[in-house]
Amino acid sequence: GAVVSQHPSWVICKSGTSVKIECRSLDFQATTMFWYRQFPKQSLMLMATSNEGSKATYEQGVEKDKFLINHASLTLSTLTVTSAHPEDSSFYICSASRQLYQPQHFGDGTRLSIL
Amino acid sequence: EDQVTQSPEALRLQEGESSSLNCSYTVSGLRGLFWYRQDPGKGPEFLFTLYSAGEEKEKERLKATLTKKESFLHITAPKPEDSATYLCAVQASGKETSGSRLTFGEGTQLTVNP
Numbered sequence: 500g501a502v503v504s505q506h507p508s509w510v511i512c513k514s515g516t517s518v519k520i521e522c523r524s525l526d527f528q529a530t531t532m533f534w535y536r537q538f539p540k541q542s543l544m545l546m547a548t549s550n551e552g553s554k555a556t557y558e559q560g561v562e563k564d565k566f567l568i569n570h571a572s573l574t575l576s577t578l579t580v581t582s583a584h585p586e587d588s589s590f591y592i593c594s595a596s597r598q599l600y601q602p603q604h605f606g607d608g609t610r611l612s613i614l
Numbered sequence: 615e616d617q618v619t620q621s622p623e624a625l626r627l628q629e630g631e632s633s634s635l636n637c638s639y640t641v642s643g644l645r646g647l648f649w650y651r652q653d654p655g656k657g658p659e660f661l662f663t664l665y666s667a668g669e670e671k672e673k674e675r676l677k678a679t680l681t682k683k684e685s686f687l688h689i690t691a692p693k694p695e696d697s698a699t700y701l702c703a704v705q706a707s708g709k710e711t712s713g714s715r716l717t718f719g720e721g722t723q724l725t726v727n728p
Binding site: 501503505545596599605606607608610 | 645646648650655656657658659660663701705714715716718719720721
């Protein structure tokens with residue numbers, strides 16, 4: 500199988516708080532991990548691509564100082580939403596692939612609500 | 615710019631009523647086309663990868679086909695548990711790292727009534 504675990508699945512916090520989301524590939528090593536954002540009734544919007552040990556590549560319009568991505572090992576990537584505000588509320592989903600061009604396998608997402 | 619368009623946006627079927635979902639794409643060199651299933655509040659679940667025109671893949675009641683311009687996901691005798699949003703995505707040939715990114719369509723929300 501190809502299992503990707505994402506934690507937490509749901510978080511509510513106050514405006515101004517920083518929130519960290521973890522993405523782990525449980526049964527395979529992921530050379531590349533991806534972070535997406537999904538709004539209700541819409542498709543997935545890629546935020547950034549990260550390779551183990553190197554800086555993430557952010558999509559146009561995504562603030563790299565706002566959404567900090569760390570890919571410290573072949574099984575773990577983290578997304579930190581810094582100084583979160585209500586407009587950052589969304590469903591964040593990570594994915595991982597074994598090698599370049601292989602299928603991406605997704606976690607179950609994190610629903611972030613900023614009050 | 616890579617583009618993926620899925621139709622219809624929503625589809626209601628009776629149990630056992632076969633149908634097809636469409637995914638039209640434009641991409642500068644297709645490396646792969648992917649089908650995913652997404653249940654509410656969950657991440658997408660990988661179904662198929664298709665790499666070249668004429669290729670077909672099957673899994674239970676689902677069959678995916680690919681031409682140079684579009685892909686179809688055929689659902690034969692669907693059951694209520696097949697209800698979900700089906701997403702199509704393309705991966706273009708390109709530079710490393712950026713070449714592995716997926717461009718998703720908006721999805722088709724399928725409802726199968728018992």
